[in-house]
Amino acid sequence: MHASIIIVTRNRADDLRLTLDAMRALDIPDGCEAELLVVDNGSTDHTPEVVKNSAIPAIPVRYIVESKPGLSHGRNRGIAESTGQIILFTDDDVRPPAGWLAGMCEPILDGKADAVAGGVKIAPDLLRPWMTPMHRSWLASSEWLERGKPQSMVGANMVFSRDVLARVPGFDTELGAGALGSGEESLFSSQLLAAGCRIADRLDLCMEHHFQASRLTRASWLDSAVKLGISHAYRGHHWEHWGCRFGRSKVMLAALKLSTWRSRYLKSVPQEGCSEQELKLVYHCAMVRRHFQERGKTRKYEKHGLVKRAFA
Known part of the structure; x- marks a missing residue:
C-alpha cells in the first residue's frame, strides 16, 4: 500500500505543530509506504519552521508552497504532488486515532469502495450546551452523515483512490475557504457519486477537531x-x-x-x-x-x- 496524507494550512503554525506531533502516534501497517504532504497556502507565520522541525516515524514529511489562495487550490496542488495510490485528506487542527491510516484505507484496499468518509468529532473543551446538531455539523462534525451509504465526505477526514481522479479531476477552486467559503468537498463527493464511485464510511475512526475558539x-x-x-x-x-x-x-x-x-x-x-x-x-x-x-x-x-x- 502506498498512501499520501495531505494537509493544507495557512497561518496556523501552532495548530499544525500539535497535529503533526499527534501523527507520530499513527500505527503504520506492515508493507505500507506513506508520505505526508503539508501544502502551505500563503502562510506568513512560522509554518515553514514547524514543518522543517517535524519528524514522524516511517512517514517522510514534504513541504509544498501553493501561491494561489484558496483551500481548493491547495488540495489540488497536494494531489498533483502526491505519489500514493490512496489519498487521505485531513486538517491542520486535528488529532487522529492510532488506527486511522490503516482503517481508512481498508475499504479501498478490499475493493469495497472508491472513497471513504471518516468521522469527525469536536474536541470536548470546545463543545457548548447550546450547540444543536446543525451547529456541530457547521463545525465539521460528521454526526449528520448516513451510516452505510454516506452521500458526502467531511474534509477533515476523507480518503479516496487515485483512480477516481480519471473521472473527477479535483476540487472546484471557486468553492472552499479562501474563495466562496464552503462546499468544495460536498460537490466533489456528489461528483464521485454521479460518476458511479462508491463511498463507504468509517465514522468510527474519528478525528478530534481542535478548531480555534474564535469560530464560536x-x-x-x-x-x-x-x-x-x-x-x-x-x-x-x-x-x-x-x-x-x-x-x-x-x-x-x-x-x-x-x-x-x-x-x-x-x-x-x-x-x-x-x-x-x-x-x-x-x-x-x-x-x-x-x-x-x-x-x-x-x-x-x-x-x-x-x-x-x-x-x-
Missing part, C-alpha cells in the same frame, strides 16, 4: 451562514442547473424575513453562539441573493457534470 463567536457563525449560502447558490446554478426560482421579489422577501425576525426575537447579542433560526435566515438570504446574481451567467458544468468547463 456570533460574528463567525454569521460569516459561516453567508458563505454556506453563496456557495450553495453557486452549486445550484452551475452544477444542479436550478431554474429562475429566485427573482428580485424573493431577494427582498428574504431580507425582510431576516429583519423582521431580528426585530422581534433578537433582544440581546451574545458574544458566543448564534440562534439556529437566525443562521437559517441569514443563510437563505445570502443564497437567494447570490443565485439572483448568478442566474444569468454561463453554467460552468453540464448538469451534474464531472469536469468544469474551460472558458477562453
Whole structure:
C-alpha cells in the first residue's frame, strides 16, 4: 500500500505543530509506504519552521508552497504532488486515532469502495450546551452523515483512490475557504457519486477537531451562514442547473424575513453562539441573493457534470 496524507494550512503554525506531533502516534501497517504532504497556502507565520522541525516515524514529511489562495487550490496542488495510490485528506487542527491510516484505507484496499468518509468529532473543551446538531455539523462534525451509504465526505477526514481522479479531476477552486467559503468537498463527493464511485464510511475512526475558539463567536457563525449560502447558490446554478426560482421579489422577501425576525426575537447579542433560526435566515438570504446574481451567467458544468468547463 502506498498512501499520501495531505494537509493544507495557512497561518496556523501552532495548530499544525500539535497535529503533526499527534501523527507520530499513527500505527503504520506492515508493507505500507506513506508520505505526508503539508501544502502551505500563503502562510506568513512560522509554518515553514514547524514543518522543517517535524519528524514522524516511517512517514517522510514534504513541504509544498501553493501561491494561489484558496483551500481548493491547495488540495489540488497536494494531489498533483502526491505519489500514493490512496489519498487521505485531513486538517491542520486535528488529532487522529492510532488506527486511522490503516482503517481508512481498508475499504479501498478490499475493493469495497472508491472513497471513504471518516468521522469527525469536536474536541470536548470546545463543545457548548447550546450547540444543536446543525451547529456541530457547521463545525465539521460528521454526526449528520448516513451510516452505510454516506452521500458526502467531511474534509477533515476523507480518503479516496487515485483512480477516481480519471473521472473527477479535483476540487472546484471557486468553492472552499479562501474563495466562496464552503462546499468544495460536498460537490466533489456528489461528483464521485454521479460518476458511479462508491463511498463507504468509517465514522468510527474519528478525528478530534481542535478548531480555534474564535469560530464560536456570533460574528463567525454569521460569516459561516453567508458563505454556506453563496456557495450553495453557486452549486445550484452551475452544477444542479436550478431554474429562475429566485427573482428580485424573493431577494427582498428574504431580507425582510431576516429583519423582521431580528426585530422581534433578537433582544440581546451574545458574544458566543448564534440562534439556529437566525443562521437559517441569514443563510437563505445570502443564497437567494447570490443565485439572483448568478442566474444569468454561463453554467460552468453540464448538469451534474464531472469536469468544469474551460472558458477562453
